[in-house]
Amino acid sequence: MDVQVTVKDGHLARIGEVAAALQDAGLRDPQVLDAIGVITGAADALEPLEEVDGVLKAEPSGEVDIGPPDAPVQ
Amino acid sequence: MPHLTTDDGTTGRFLVLFAEDAHEAGAKALSDAAGVSMAVAGDEAAAPEEGGALLFPEIDVAVVDAPPDQADAAVAAAAESGAILAIEPERWVRALEVVTPYTPESMPEAGNGMKAPAAEPPAPPPSRSSDYLAGFRDAVLYLTRPDGPMTADAGLAVAAGAAAVDESQATWGVQGVKAVFSCRSGRGIKVAVLDTGMDLNHPDFAGRTITSQSFIPGQAVQDGHSHGTHCIGTACGPKCPAIRPRYGVAYEADIFAGKVLNNTGRGTDGQILAGINWAIANKCEVISMSLGASVQVGQSFSTVFETVAQRALQAGSLIVAAAGNDSNRPSVIKPVGHPANCPSILAVAALDSALGIAWFSNRGINPQGGQIDIAGPGVNVYSSVPMPTRYGRKSGTSMATPHAAGIAALLAEANPGARGSALGQLLAATAQRLMTLPGADVGAGLIQAP
Numbered sequence: 001m002d003v004q005v006t007v008k009d010g011h012l013a014r015i016g017e018v019a020a021a022l023q024d025a026g027l028r029d030p031q032v033l034d035a036i037g038v039i040t041g042a043a044d045a046l047e048p049l050e051e052v053d054g055v056l057k058a059e060p061s062g063e064v065d066i067g068p069p070d071a072p073v074q
Numbered sequence: 075m076p077h078l079t080t081d082d083g084t085t086g087r088f089l090v091l092f093a094e095d096a097h098e099a100g101a102k103a104l105s106d107a108a109g110v111s112m113a114v115a116g117d118e119a120a121a122p123e124e125g126g127a128l129l130f131p132e133i134d135v136a137v138v139d140a141p142p143d144q145a146d147a148a149v150a151a152a153a154e155s156g157a158i159l160a161i162e163p164e165r166w167v168r169a170l171e172v173v174t175p176y177t178p179e180s181m182p183e184a185g186n187g188m189k190a191p192a193a194e195p196p197a198p199p200p201s202r203s204s205d206y207l208a209g210f211r212d213a214v215l216y217l218t219r220p221d222g223p224m225t226a227d228a229g230l231a232v233a234a235g236a237a238a239v240d241e242s243q244a245t246w247g248v249q250g251v252k253a254v255f256s257c258r259s260g261r262g263i264k265v266a267v268l269d270t271g272m273d274l275n276h277p278d279f280a281g282r283t284i285t286s287q288s289f290i291p292g293q294a295v296q297d298g299h300s301h302g303t304h305c306i307g308t309a310c311g312p313k314c315p316a317i318r319p320r321y322g323v324a325y326e327a328d329i330f331a332g333k334v335l336n337n338t339g340r341g342t343d344g345q346i347l348a349g350i351n352w353a354i355a356n357k358c359e360v361i362s363m364s365l366g367a368s369v370q371v372g373q374s375f376s377t378v379f380e381t382v383a384q385r386a387l388q389a390g391s392l393i394v395a396a397a398g399n400d401s402n403r404p405s406v407i408k409p410v411g412h413p414a415n416c417p418s419i420l421a422v423a424a425l426d427s428a429l430g431i432a433w434f435s436n437r438g439i440n441p442q443g444g445q446i447d448i449a450g451p452g453v454n455v456y457s458s459v460p461m462p463t464r465y466g467r468k469s470g471t472s473m474a475t476p477h478a479a480g481i482a483a484l485l486a487e488a489n490p491g492a493r494g495s496a497l498g499q500l501l502a503a504t505a506q507r508l509m510t511l512p513g514a515d516v517g518a519g520l521i522q523a524p
Contacts, residue, residue: 002342002343002344004343004344004347004378005378006377006378006381006382031344031348033347033348033350033351034351035351035352035354035355035385035389036347036350036351036354036382036385036386037381037382037385038347038351038378038382040344040347040348056377056381057377057378057381059343059376059377059378061342061343061344062342062343062367062376062412063340063341063342063343063367064335064340064341064342064343064346064365064366064367064412065339065340065367066270066301066335066339066340066364066365066470066472067339068299068338068339069299069300069301069339071339072469073399073434073469073470074301074339074364074399074468074469074470074472074473
């Protein structure tokens with residue numbers, strides 16, 4: 001599943017290290033969004049990610065759908 | 075029956091609606107002013123005597139048989155008496171419904187040309203009439219209720235809906251948020267619209283400062299949907315487009331078009347987060363997100379998005395997001411969707427041009443951030459769409475949101491010290507209160523230009 005992970009304020013300066021630790025914990029294809037302190041990627045489980053030092057929260061990534069161009073309400 | 079029909083489809087009689095449980099006072103007012111004597115409807119009486127009136131006490135409606143001069147006096151009495159809510163000509167809805175006993179063969183066609191259902195059980199003539207009278211009562215009460223179209227805080231089109239607003243020079247939305255009267259243009263303010271991208275070749279945006287980025291693998295920023303171009307048009311469209319009307323609010327803002335939804339209108343949280351990250355890295359003061367996913371009653375907000383929104387506010391970026399279109403009012407009202415339900419993201423509801431709540435607009439139902447913060451124009455909104463079509467109309471909280479983003483840009487320009495949460499507070503504090511609509515539906519009210 002796709003996941004999104006927030007990094008604690010105290011670890012924002014070392015977000016690259018947190019991303020590396022997340023990879024060791026099972027996060028695949030990590031993408032670091034350093035302006036918001038988030039790392040996205042894919043994983044099989046959330047719990048191992050939340051145990052990584054510096055991780056605030058791990059969530060599954062949802063989807064949004066505004067409908068087709070001709071939808072009556074958008 | 076003295077009055078069988080008239081040329082305009084009315085019966086020659088009048089319907090009078092009394093205030094709830096005020097038919098006695100109303101009847102006295104009618105009697106005093108117009109000499110109308112009132113009989114109470116029973117099993118026998120289905121129509122008033124000539125020159126008289128018949129009261130249906132359960133529904134506070136009377137049918138008055140009155141010549142025009144007497145009717146005029148009755149209308150005058152209505153104006154004087156708080157006990158009378160409305161008077162109008164009685165119409166033939168189903169011809170002869172009062173005087174002809176029901177048989178399947180005699181069932182007339184309804185006005186829409188459809189046969190009334192044969193399976194409908196027989197009903198005595200007075201109840202047919204009562205159905206009609208009850209419909210009249212319901213219609214008047216709807217029209218005159220505090221949030222009804224006749225009495226809502228109608229700065230624009232009282233009662234008549236969108237058609238009554240003159241949009242030849244500016245859309246009803248741009249007029250409604252008072253952008254047409256503002257000396258602010260959003261100059262120097264960066265507005266990010268995270269959506270389906272933008273038609274970068276649209277002539278209305280020639281010469282504008284546009285920064286763009288796609289977060290959709292394999293798809294360019296170029297808008298293959300139309301939603302993004304429409305939203306950017308509302309937030310940042312030109313002051314004087316070559317073809318009127320004006321439809322944009324912050325006409326000199328710097329445009330940041332982030333494509334986080336693909337050309338079929340779908341995107342993931344991860345793509346949206348990437349777009350927010352990009353907007354904050356570019357120091358956009360305003361981030362507009364006309365997107366979302368449904369949330370159930372009792373469901374909490376995303377803590378990841380809430381943390382991100384807090385960091386955005388600290389960085390000086392205000393996020394406004396669509397409250398969602400899951401409702402089907404009045405029967406179905408759904409809670410504010412994700413991510414607008416985050417406490418640190420402003421949720422925008424949609425209004426129609428009579429400043430009533432849009433039938434699809436979600437409500438603040440869930441606690442902790444699930445409330446509506448502000449409202450904007452979101453029904454029948456005219457804006458830019460990709461060429462060659464150029465312009466189009468759309469409805470949704472998606473259309474209300476970029477109005478709010480544009481107004482936020484004007485406020486940011488006018489108040490250089492107000493960024494992040496201070497800008498959000500300003501947006502709410504300067505909104506036009508909609509006294510007759512619940513805060514759960516419209517929050518602080520209709521956003522207004524400085």
